[in-house]
Amino acid sequence: MAAAFDPGEQHTRFIDWAKSNGVDINGIAPARFSGRGIGIVAARDIKKGDRLVHVRNTSLIHGALPSIKDLKLPENVTIHGKLAASLALWYSGEQPHDYHLWQKVWPTQEDFRSTMPLYYPKQLQDFLPHAATQLLTKQRSNLERDWSDLRSHIPSVSKHLFTYTWLIVNTRTFYWDYPDLQNSHPRLPKQRAKLTADDCYCMCPFTDYFNHSDTGCDPQHDAKGYSVTADREYKAGDEVFVTYGPHTNDFLLVEYGFILDKNKHDSIPLDHLLLPLLDSEQVAALKEDGFYGNYTLSSTSSPNDSPEDSPPALPICYRTQAVLRLLVLDTRRYSVFISGDDNGERDQDRTAKYLVSLLTKYSRQIMDILEEVEQLEVKDGDGEDDRVSQYQDVLVKRWKQIRDIVNKAVEALEL
Numbered sequence: 010m011a012a013a014f015d016p017g018e019q020h021t022r023f024i025d026w027a028k029s030n031g032v033d034i035n036g037i038a039p040a041r042f043s044g045r046g047i048g049i050v051a052a053r054d055i056k057k058g059d060r061l062v063h064v065r066n067t068s069l070i071h072g073a074l075p076s077i078k079d080l081k082l083p084e085n086v087t088i089h090g091k092l093a094a095s096l097a098l099w100y101s102g103e104q105p106h107d108y109h110l111w112q113k114v115w116p117t118q119e120d121f122r123s124t125m126p127l128y129y130p131k132q133l134q135d136f137l138p139h140a141a142t143q144l145l146t147k148q149r150s151n152l153e154r155d156w157s158d159l160r161s162h163i164p165s166v167s168k169h170l171f172t173y174t175w176l177i178v179n180t181r182t183f184y185w186d187y188p189d190l191q192n193s194h195p196r197l198p199k200q201r202a203k204l205t206a207d208d209c210y211c212m213c214p215f216t217d218y219f220n221h222s223d224t225g226c227d228p229q230h231d232a233k234g235y236s237v238t239a240d241r242e243y244k245a246g247d248e249v250f251v252t253y254g255p256h257t258n259d260f261l262l263v264e265y266g267f268i269l270d271k272n273k274h275d276s277i278p279l280d281h282l283l284l285p286l287l288d289s290e291q292v293a294a295l296k297e298d299g300f301y302g303n304y305t306l307s308s309t310s311s312p313n314d315s316p317e318d319s320p321p322a323l324p325i326c327y328r329t330q331a332v333l334r335l336l337v338l339d340t341r342r343y344s345v346f347i348s349g350d351d352n353g354e355r356d357q358d359r360t361a362k363y364l365v366s367l368l369t370k371y372s373r374q375i376m377d378i379l380e381e382v383e384q385l386e387v388k389d390g391d392g393e394d395d396r397v398s399q400y401q402d403v404l405v406k407r408w409k410q411i412r413d414i415v416n417k418a419v420e421a422l423e424l
């Protein structure tokens with residue numbers, strides 16, 4: 010059991026506020042956990058199926074809230090941007106806002122600075138794994154787009170503050186598709202049919218205290234609000250986790266600033282190894298067949314996208330099996346495989362050998378990367394050596410996980 014510490018007075022004040030503002034809390038409380046900030050602890054023994062928290066729909070914070078609509082932010086801005094702008098205005102307003110007790114329990118700007126790759130010095134960002142680099146590029150461009158769409162509408166908010174509240178939204182939102190609102194309701198976004206997944210966000214005070222595990226409770230929402238129900242028994246003092254989704258560690262690192270030691274959803278992309286090997290005809294064939302890119306190597310040997318009579322499960326997805334066949338065999342054998350007329354067993358040895366040679370080379374490159382990251386001497390702009398060595402530790406840990414995924418795959422493929 011991880012030690013749970015008293016989180017401090019401001020959390021007691023927030024809980025009192027939450028209880029009188031539509032949040033029903035049963036048998037759980039916030040606590041501080043080493044390396045995870047605040048999380049949720051079982052305050053008594055809990056049975057599977059007990060409802061732990063319910064947040065009334067009217068206590069959720071989303072784009073159709075009158076106090077957000079009243080800000081008259083441009084229609085075309087993302088909901089992420091609108092929420093970030095609203096939180097920043099409320100946070101920096103002269104009068105304490107209704108949500109100020111909630112804002113007081115958020116992680117600090119320094120918490121984000123010490124964990125989010127967005128803040129790593131360039132020298133260390135250059136050593137992020139491939140998947141993390143792509144996610145970080147997208148995150149940065151989304152942040153810049155939202156800031157450039159909104160900055161003239163929120164002149165009192167600095168880029169620094171906007172980045173902070175944008176990251177609060179990034180790390181603390183839940184899916185919400187406005188199931189509570191009737192068509193005629195004034196809070197309903199006017200053109201519901203146009204809502205995309207990116208519009209379907211809400212913030213859920215208190216529920217955003219839960220830390221993530223790959224096997225945690227699954228938060229549920231309906232027209233009445235958001236709730237978390239115990240997925241199993243917990244003893245008093247246990248940390249109760251929810252699951253944020255089936256995320257890889259590269260995703261968790263960039264979007265949330267941490268990685269899990271054990272993660273059944275972990276995988277790494279192989280595109281950077283496989284795509285450069287294709288000639289233009291092979292690229293065209295894969296594009297036409299819908300098999301171009303998105304090749305992954307998982308940490309477990311149970312790909313779930315292969316046809317039923319496939320050969321023994323390998324830690325590679327069906328798409329990877331397809332591209333390997335095109336690289337190693339003649340086009341006919343590839344076509345037979347992707348048409349589903351052949352379960353692929355006959356060619357598995359040849360394709361496995363080919364992949365083993367690529368992965369063995371990659372494993373050697375990873376050892377070089379590890380050595381480089383460990384020996385890097387980086388100075389943060391602020392001269393914060395502790396923070397930099399924390400970044401370095403996370404990078405080393407992640408590359409070691411990637412090395413283990415690669416080496417385990419080589420073992421499985423050689424069997």
Ligand SMILES: C[S@@+](CC[C@H](N)C(=O)[O-])C[C@H]1O[C@@H](n2cnc3c(N)ncnc32)[C@H](O)[C@@H]1O
Pocket residue numbers: 044045046047048114115116124180181217218219220221222264265266267268269
């Ligand atoms: C929804 S918040 C959870 C509450 C947060 N720990 C806090 O202090 O307010 C998500 C953030 O919690 C932290 N977190 C969540 N799960 C974690 C885990 N398993 N290990 C380490 N940090 C975690 C990360 O900083 C993440 O961005």
